[in-house]
Amino acid sequence: MRVWKNWLSVWRETFFSLLSPMKEECLLCKQTSSDGVKQLGLCGACYMRIPWIRTVVCEICGRGERCFDCKRRHAYFSKSRSAVRYDETMKDLLARYKYRGDERLKTVLGQMLMHSFQLLEVNREALNGKFEIKKEYITFVPVSDQRMHERGFNQAEQMALELGRRVGIPVVSLLKRSRHTDKQSFKKRIDRLDDLEHVFEVDDDLVHKYIKSSSATSFLIYIIDDVYTTGSTMNQCAKILTVNLPIEVYGLTWAR
Template sequence: MLLNNTVSRLIQRVEKSIIEPCHLCGGRSNHSTMLCSACDDDLPSYQHRCEICAIPLPKLQYSLCGQCLAHRPAFDRVYSPYLYQAPVTNLIHQLKYQHQLHSLRLLGKLMSDYLQDQMQTMPDILIPVPLHRKRLKERGFNQASELALRIKKAMGIPVDNHLITRKKYTEAQTGLKPRQRKSNLAGAFKINKKFIPQSILIVDDVMTTGATAAELAKCLKRGGAKSVEVITLARADRR
């Protein structure tokens, strides 16, 4: 047992001493960020945003965007550390469409670090945006579920992949206009459990119009949730 513990500690020290290449350029990375200083500086973070949906706003203007003022969404708040711009777009595309799963640890860390800095109260559970079983079979994995598992590991928040499922196979949201996205998702989700936690954090990779998160939040609140917030790696323009 003593020998096993000694070997385990030695392996951990060696792992910590190994400098990973930067996940974007392949250069020498900072061990704590998994990116080199230049690529870390290139990440498109932003300060001025809608306090509800996190869409970027002009500097020193309103705290809420016009859409949230006119039609408050079902979710309570969105956390998005970055704009949907390069190099974040590259990381997301590599994950979703090229199945480069090695980037998950970096993306999960970026999201977890932002949550720990911004959230006042931790949620009861994480809910990854569910894929229809047909879409899951086509893609081979659910990137939202994989990201949620990385957040769970970093923050200790449980993940529930079964509380809500996508019962309707919908057309891909990419390329649809906001009104089409909303119509496409109507009635797409189904609650599978009688007990709904009071505080839920939805996990996804990117938010564009917010239609998916809004439909999920509406369904969860109808089932009894009091607070539904959203974490995505990136926030895109609604257009």
């Protein structure tokens, strides 16, 4: 009789658990909830805290407020768009992924990057066919060998692969880093410019394979990075790609 009761108890728990909403752990606050926003793996409360950039004020860098950086330098990229403002919540999210190695978050950030792409698509549609896209590729800001050894992955590459899978655009590694640099987030704008000079170069083999040997006559390249601060990194990468190549560059970053 006791065995029967134990079996009945287990059966009832299993039956009612199937009827109850599936509870999942939020990737941000790690609380268990049944009202999770499944497409991002976040609970409703954390999803509401995402500071999406809804309105673009600077047409060049996509900033949601007045921008002074774009007025004082030549941009080698046509436009750049970011998904969110880089507030304290987003800083914590990126730190967990980028510095503490929680690679589950690559899916979250990659999906959020779709918002950047959609903001850019609106502007491209507004061009009314002023240019013809022959070939599109997604590439990403490379990291140094030292940084790759420290982290074990390139966050920009992982986000690029996630975005490419969703929008159906091939991801190719067109850039490489010729030397290691210290973290740019702690430097002033002028120091960033000096530090990034001659840091990036094209991967000749892949550029020949996908660009020079292609039958297409013009290309549109999306460069992916995690955070756009002053745009120095994005601009240097775009500069390298547009020199002597029939390439138009657009930037897509997760945060601004």
